[in-house]
Amino acid sequence: MKIPYGISFPAPENQTPESSLPIAAAVTLAAPKTVSAIARLTSEAYARLRQENVSVELLPVDRRAFLGTVFSAGALVLGAAVATEEASAAANGTWQPAVYLGFEPDGQIVITAHRSEMGTGSRTSLPLVLADELDVDWKSIRVEQAIGDDKYGSQNTDGSCSVRDFVQAMHQAGATARLMLERSAAQKWDVPASEVSLRMGKVVHAKSGRTARPGDLVAVAATLPLPAKSELRFKTPDEYRYIGKNVPMLDQHDIVSGKAVFGMDATRPGMLFASVERPPVYASKVKTFDDADALKVKGVQKTIQLPPFKQPHVFQQLGGVAVIADSTWAAMQGRKKLKVEWEDNPSHASFASEPYKKELFASVHQAGKVVRARGDFDNAFSGAAKKHEADYYVPMLAHASMEPPVAVAEWQNGKVETWCPTQNPQAVQEAVAAALGITPKDVTCHVTLLGGGFGRKSKPDYVVEAALLSKAAGKPVKVVWSREEDIRFDYYHSVAAMHMKGGLDESGNIQSWLFRSAFPPIASTFSPGAEYGADFETGMALNELLFDVPNIRAENCPAKHHVRHGWLRAVCHLFHAFAVHSFVDELAHLNGTNYVDYYLKTLGPDRQVDLTKDGVKPWNNGQSTETFPLDTGRLRRVLEQCAQKSGYAKFRNTKTRAIGIAAHRSFLSYVATAVEVAIDASGNLTIPNVWTVADVGQVVMPDRVRSQFEGAAVFGTSLAMMGEITADAGRIVQSNFHNYPLARMKQSPRNIDVTIVDSKAPHAGVGEPGAPVIAPALTAAIFNATGKRIRELPVKRTKLV
Numbered sequence: 001m002k003i004p005y006g007i008s009f010p011a012p013e014n015q016t017p018e019s020s021l022p023i024a025a026a027v028t029l030a031a032p033k034t035v036s037a038i039a040r041l042t043s044e045a046y047a048r049l050r051q052e053n054v055s056v057e058l059l060p061v062d063r064r065a066f067l068g069t070v071f072s073a074g075a076l077v078l079g080a081a082v083a084t085e086e087a088s089a090a091a092n093g094t095w096q097p098a099v100y101l102g103f104e105p106d107g108q109i110v111i112t113a114h115r116s117e118m119g120t121g122s123r124t125s126l127p128l129v130l131a132d133e134l135d136v137d138w139k140s141i142r143v144e145q146a147i148g149d150d151k152y153g154s155q156n157t158d159g160s161c162s163v164r165d166f167v168q169a170m171h172q173a174g175a176t177a178r179l180m181l182e183r184s185a186a187q188k189w190d191v192p193a194s195e196v197s198l199r200m201g202k203v204v205h206a207k208s209g210r211t212a213r214p215g216d217l218v219a220v221a222a223t224l225p226l227p228a229k230s231e232l233r234f235k236t237p238d239e240y241r242y243i244g245k246n247v248p249m250l251d252q253h254d255i256v257s258g259k260a261v262f263g264m265d266a267t268r269p270g271m272l273f274a275s276v277e278r279p280p281v282y283a284s285k286v287k288t289f290d291d292a293d294a295l296k297v298k299g300v301q302k303t304i305q306l307p308p309f310k311q312p313h314v315f316q317q318l319g320g321v322a323v324i325a326d327s328t329w330a331a332m333q334g335r336k337k338l339k340v341e342w343e344d345n346p347s348h349a350s351f352a353s354e355p356y357k358k359e360l361f362a363s364v365h366q367a368g369k370v371v372r373a374r375g376d377f378d379n380a381f382s383g384a385a386k387k388h389e390a391d392y393y394v395p396m397l398a399h400a401s402m403e404p405p406v407a408v409a410e411w412q413n414g415k416v417e418t419w420c421p422t423q424n425p426q427a428v429q430e431a432v433a434a435a436l437g438i439t440p441k442d443v444t445c446h447v448t449l450l451g452g453g454f455g456r457k458s459k460p461d462y463v464v465e466a467a468l469l470s471k472a473a474g475k476p477v478k479v480v481w482s483r484e485e486d487i488r489f490d491y492y493h494s495v496a497a498m499h500m501k502g503g504l505d506e507s508g509n510i511q512s513w514l515f516r517s518a519f520p521p522i523a524s525t526f527s528p529g530a531e532y533g534a535d536f537e538t539g540m541a542l543n544e545l546l547f548d549v550p551n552i553r554a555e556n557c558p559a560k561h562h563v564r565h566g567w568l569r570a571v572c573h574l575f576h577a578f579a580v581h582s583f584v585d586e587l588a589h590l591n592g593t594n595y596v597d598y599y600l601k602t603l604g605p606d607r608q609v610d611l612t613k614d615g616v617k618p619w620n621n622g623q624s625t626e627t628f629p630l631d632t633g634r635l636r637r638v639l640e641q642c643a644q645k646s647g648y649a650k651f652r653n654t655k656t657r658a659i660g661i662a663a664h665r666s667f668l669s670y671v672a673t674a675v676e677v678a679i680d681a682s683g684n685l686t687i688p689n690v691w692t693v694a695d696v697g698q699v700v701m702p703d704r705v706r707s708q709f710e711g712a713a714v715f716g717t718s719l720a721m722m723g724e725i726t727a728d729a730g731r732i733v734q735s736n737f738h739n740y741p742l743a744r745m746k747q748s749p750r751n752i753d754v755t756i757v758d759s760k761a762p763h764a765g766v767g768e769p770g771a772p773v774i775a776p777a778l779t780a781a782i783f784n785a786t787g788k789r790i791r792e793l794p795v796k797r798t799k800l801v
Contacts, residue, residue, distance in 0.1 A: 076103040076218040078177055101130060101173050103181075107215035109134075109201075110142045114152040115162045116423050117145075117251060118450035118457070119711075120767050121704035122162040124250045126170055129163075129700055132242040133174025133235055136201035136214070143250055148425025148445035156424040158458045158567070159621070160667040160765030163700055167763050175232040180224055184217040185210075187224075200241075246703040251449060263406040263421030263448045268476035271408065272301065274469050275331035276479065277338050278320035278489050281730035282563045283309050283345040289321050293337035299330025303338070304472045306465065307435075311528045313564065315431040317464045318489060324473055328480050344730060351562035353395070353495075353726040353733075360497035360559055361391060363518040368557030369532055372543035374614040375551035380512035384503030388590055390583055392500070393792040394575035394775075396725035397493035398740060399568055403451025404486040405462035409469070410476040415442040416467045421450040423458035431460050432467045443467075454715075455567040459491050484735045491566025492725055494519040494559075496575035500583040503551075508591035510602055512551040517542050517576060524561035531558035533572070539619025541576035541772075544611065546632050546665065548604025552614065562727070569715065573666040573772040578720075581662040581776035582791065585783070595661055595780060596643045606633030621668050627762055634670040638693045638757065639663035642672035645755060646691040653784040656680065657688075660780025662773040667765025670695040673713070673773040675749075677781040683801035685782070687717060690749040692773075695757040697764040702756060709754045709770040716774025718743035721795045 078101045102110040111130055117123035127143050146152050154165075178198045185203040186193035189210055196205050203212045237244070254260040279285060291303040301324050308319040321338055325331035381387065407420035409432075416436065422428050425445035433440045450457055466479040481489075496519035503512035521537055523530035533542075533556050543554040568574070581595075588598035608629040611618045618625055643649060643661060651659045656679055663672035676689040690713045699705050722741045726733045734740040779790040782800065790798050 076221050077101070078173055078180075101134075101177055103177070103214045103218050103221070105215050105218050107213045108142060109136055109140055109214060110144055112146045112152070113143050114146040114155050115166075116155075116157040116421075116425075116447050116450055116453070116457075118157065118421075118423065118453040120157075120162070120708060121249055121701050122157060124247070125163055125700040125704065126166055127250075128242050128247060129167055129170035130174040132240055133171045134178050135174075135198050135235075135241070138242055138247065140201055145447055146425075147447070148429045148443070150426060150440075155426050156458060157453070158423050158455060160669075160768045161621070164668070164697075164763040164765065167700070171234055172229065172232065175234050176227060179227050179232060180221045181214055181217050183224055183227075184220040185212050188212070188217065188220055243700050244702065247701060249704065255449070261448050262403055262451050263419070264403055264451070264480070266406075266408045266419035266446075266448055266478070268408055268410055268419075268478075271476040271478055272324050272326065272473055273328045273331045274304075274322045274324050274466070274477050274479045275328070275335040275482075276306065276320050276322045276465060276485075277335050277340055278318045278485070279309070279342050279344075280488070280732075281342065281344040282348045282351075283311070283313075284348070285309065285319060285343045285345075286321060287341040287343040289341070290339040291321070291323075293339070294323055294334040297325070297330055297334040297337060299327050300325045300334035302473070303334075304469055306468060312526055313528075314526055315427060315459050315461050315464070316435060317461045317468070322465070322469055322479075324469065324477070328478070331480075332482065348562045349730040351730045352728050356495070356562070356727075357393065357497065360495065360518045361393075361499075363557040363559060364391070364497050364499035364516040366557065368516055368518070368555035370553060371538045371556050372545075372552060372554035372611070372614050372616050374549075374553075375512075377512050377514055377551045377553040380551035381501060381503040381514070384512060385506045386504040386508070386590065388502045388504070388583075388587060390500050390586060390791060392498040392575075392579040392582060394496050394578055395723070395793065396495045396563070396727075397568055397574075397719055397723045398487050398490045398725050398734070399452075399454045399456035399493075400487060400737075400740065400742060401450075401452030401454055401456055404483055405457070405481040406479065407460075407463040407466040408476060408478045409463065409466035411436075411467065411471040411474075414438065415444070416470065417444040417446070418463050418467060419446045419448060420460070420463050420466075421448050421453070421457055422460055422463065423450065423453045423455070424460070427458060428460040428463045431464050435464045435468055436471060454569040455571075456491060459566055483737070487725075487734050487736065487740050488732045489564075490725075491525065491564045493568035493574065494521070494565050494572075496572075498575065498579040500579060502583065502587055504587070504591070508587075508593075510547065510549045510587065513545070513547065513549045514553050514555075515542060515545070515580070516555045516557055517579070518557035518559045519572070519575065520559045520561035520563075520565055522565050522567060522571075525565055531560060532556050535617070535619050536622075537572045540572035540666065541580055541664070542572070543614075543616050544618065544620075544630065544665070545580065546609050546630055546635060547602045548632075549602065562730070563732070569712075570666065570768040570771040573664070573768070574719070574775070577662070577664045577666070577772035578775045578779075578793065581664065581773070582779060582789075585660070585662075585776065585780045586789065589783075594649070596639060596648060599639065599663065600636060603632050603636055606631075606636065608632075621765070623668060628668045628764070630665065631670075634695050634761075635663055635665055638670045638672040638695050641755065641757070642674050642691055642693040645693060645753065646674035646676070646689070648674055651676075655785055658781045658783075658785035660777045660782070660784060662776040662780065664769075664773050666769045666772055669697070669764040669766070669769040671709075671769045671773055673770070673777050675774065675777040675781050677778065677785060679782075679785050679800055681801065683799060685721075685795070685800060686746070687749040687778075689751045689753070690717075690774075691753045691755075692770060693755045693757065694769065695759050695761070695764075696766050696769070697759050697761040699756060699759075700763075705756055705766050706754045708766045710752045712768070712770025713752045713774060714743055714748045716771040717748060717778065719771075720775035720778050720793055721747065724794050724797075
């Protein structure tokens with residue numbers, strides 16, 4: 001059974017459907033026996049997409065029946081797909097378009113958006129590419145949000161890959177439709193197709209002056225064969241009307257005017273509201289509960305006990321007791337009156353952060369699983385002229401999106417319909433189906449806008465809760481998580497301890513490098529007992545170091561899990577980049593030079609690094625190293641440009657003002673960031689300036705790309721300065737913004753200068769690469785001002801003066 005990024009675990013038994021449930025003041029739901037159906041979603045959601053294998057197809061009526069709510073029966077509908085490895089390998093692979101383009105007889109052009117919108121702009125940027133290649137007025141386009149359906153291919157909006165994975169499909173769909181409409185007009189007018197062109201939504205025959213709208217040509221176009229890819233003419237960059245220009249997001253007006261529908265806005269007639277009391281210790285169960293006082297609260301109708309936790313967990317709910325009421329307030333007040341006795345899981349009931357930190361450091365001070373080996377580290381290090389060692393630590397982190405988890409579900413006649421802010425509607429279908437004992441086709445998922453995601457909302461446990469409760473209550477149910485629940489029951493970003501060793505020659509050059517890292521892996525959510533990172537986790541800066549060092553060893557050390565772990569924006573790059581670049585800064589200082597000069601010297605000449613020579617099969621974000629090589633030249637250029645933009649070399653560091661810098665490759669992009677700090681006599685720190693230079697390949701929406709890096713600067717600052725989740729007696733200590741604070745305006749960078757490199761390279765990641773460089777640049781700046789090395793985050797734990 002495959003799950004994200006190629007992790008494997010044994011397949012559980014088949015799901016057994018549940019029996020119908022009685023409705024009473026207190027109802028106990030039968031626990032599903034397995035969650036086997038969920039596992040299939042992950043290999044599909046994270047399938048590697050090969051852009052050179054794009055298919056465009058004309059949909060006959062029976063193939064577009066499921067799109068009836070989007071397109072009329074008379075529409076000409078094209079579908080474009082990118083072939084996955086799974087589809088290519090399957091003998092009976094089903095063609096699964098990722099995007100649909102429809103031409104209505106009345107002239108309207110409709111494009112489906114199969115990815116979720118959470119501020120990144122994917123709902124706008126992908127249709128924008130199609131509209132540009134088609135050559136129609138962007139204002140004439142109607143974009144419809146797709147429901148969850150595997151006919152769209154992967155709908156998972158995660159991993160900084162939406163534009164990269166589907167931009168070619170958009171180009172080809174647009175070029176195909178343009179040529180078909182031109183040929184349709186040529187046939188209708190009996191003129192050579194070479195004399196007909198589609199410009200800004202009008203098909204024109206220049207010689208005769210005749211024009212037609214796309215809607216006028218639908219009937220003719222439907223009879224034509226699809227052109228071969230070799231016949232298509234793609235626009236050149238100088239012909240683009242929208243690509244590379246600052247086009248407003250589709251939902252911008254509705255968002256600022258309050259018309260936009262987020263998950264919290266979803267509603268259904270006769271809807272009830274639910275608040276859930278969950279086990280405070282991971283993988284625990286309800287022993288007994290008393291709901292007498294809860295049922296006395298005005299508006300409370302009943303309580304329902306949810307199925308208990310069951311492994312493998314994947315995206316299932318945690319169990320507990322739900323209070324059902326006629327308002328969110330009544331449900332939450334009733335939940336506070338519940339008296340629940342818990343049966344704590346003994347494997348996790350003693351989990352506490354401080355002892356666990358010691359376990360992690362003990363782990364990295366022992367040999368681990370070798371994930372990269374070049375040369376002979378031990379021999380080179382023992383003979384080094386200079387030696388340096390350091391330990392680094394990054395705590396658990398929460399997603400804390402502004403909109404907490406929320407979902408509406410309505411169970412009727414053996415099927416369920418959901419409305420929710422999700423990054424992965426197909427995961428919703430799979431998880432809900434597994435919990436209810438139905439098929440994914442019996443689950444309809446309507447995707448709302450997301451008030452932040454950061455990876456949390458690709459895990460639909462909160463939707464599963466709503467679906468189970470709707471079935472039990474016999475009415476639509478809305479589950480709303482409070483901020484306290486959001487922080488106490490998250491899929492946490494892993495805590496990590498790292499141990500570094502560097503051996504230098506007489507000239508200060510690094511001749512030997514050891515990097516050990518221990519963190520509870522995300523694999524533990526899918527495979528109980530997993531203690532080592534998957535390839536994608538070790539591939540995030542642990543074994544993908546680009547330095548020209550003759551002796552390198554990277555090791556992944558074991559770590560047990562005691563909570564749910566999941567991907568957070570930038571994932572393992574957050575802690576690995578902090579350790580790598582902090583250590584480089586220390587080595588630079590040890591040699592009497594600065595980070596930029598030392599980093600560039602260690603990086604070596606411009607080249608493409610071949611990790612296979614070191615026994616590494618590069619993860620490389622699931623992409624080919626031929627298309628996306630590990631290019632030291634691109635990394636060098638962003639660092640040099642950032643140093644120049646920030647005035648790094650000439651900056652006069654003082655006790656009250658200093659600058660730090662870091663450069664890093666992640667999600668196929670190359671980013672350098674400089675951070676300026678100001679520290680007053682009381683030790684209060686502010687950040688006057690942040691400079692970022694990013695090479696993300698080609699760009700569709702420059703303003704949206706820039707905003708992602710501006711947001712990453714604030715996000716990274718918040719995590720580095722204040723982010724910390726701790727546990728005691730198996731319970732999460734933090735509960736709201738008073739003890740898990742996020743950066744406010746006065747704590748955020750005052751000015752953020754973002755430079756996007758003009759690049760002809762393929763589209764790379766945007767949403768995440770800006771975050772990993774912030775912490776090492778920030779702590780380097782603090783060192784340059786105070787002389788204090790911060791090796792353990794968050795910064796707030798260190799007294800600066």
